[in-house]
Amino acid sequence: MSNLQLRHFEPLFYSPLLTFQLPNAAVMNQRLLAEAEAMRTLSPGLERSNHNGWHSIDDFFERTEPGCLELRGHILEAVRLATLHVAPQYDFSVMGMQAEGWINMLGRGGLNTPHDHPGW
Numbered sequence: 001m002s003n004l005q006l007r008h009f010e011p012l013f014y015s016p017l018l019t020f021q022l023p024n025a026a027v028m029n030q031r032l033l034a035e036a037e038a039m040r041t042l043s044p045g046l047e048r049s050n051h052n053g054w055h056s057i058d059d060f061f062e063r064t065e066p067g068c069l070e071l072r073g074h075i076l077e078a079v080r081l082a083t084l085h086v087a088p089q090y091d092f093s094v095m096g097m098q099a100e101g102w103i104n105m106l107g108r109g110g111l112n113t114p115h116d117h118p119g120w
Contacts (some may be wrong), residue, residue: 002077007083018082022074031067036103038065046102053106060101073102075099 006021010017022028036056045054060073079097083090104112 002074004074004077004081006081006085015080016086018078018085020074020078020081028067028070032071035063035065035067036105039103040105049105049112050106051111051113052092053104053110053112056103058100058102060103061099072099072101 005021007019007021008017010019039056040054043056045056046058048055060068063069063072076097076099079099080092083092106112
């Protein structure tokens, strides 16, 4: 279980916005940056909406590096807490949870072009 704390809930139009406070985020971020840089040296990455940057393969939730594991735990806990905040009766044992993720690293002048995620 994570020590993630809900910071704020803002119902924006149809989609609510929830923010969370994550203790020790700076330490985890440094670990994640080092891990992502190591991944980048081993993989050419994917070309999608990214320009002048690197996009990992879509395996973030299968990664075993310590920073990735830690962030994955926080993300899944945040999704669980957010879901229960807007739908308290949601039964995860019946519906489950699915997650997919990747890493984008953009340097100076890098960007992601406007795009959508059909089917989501």
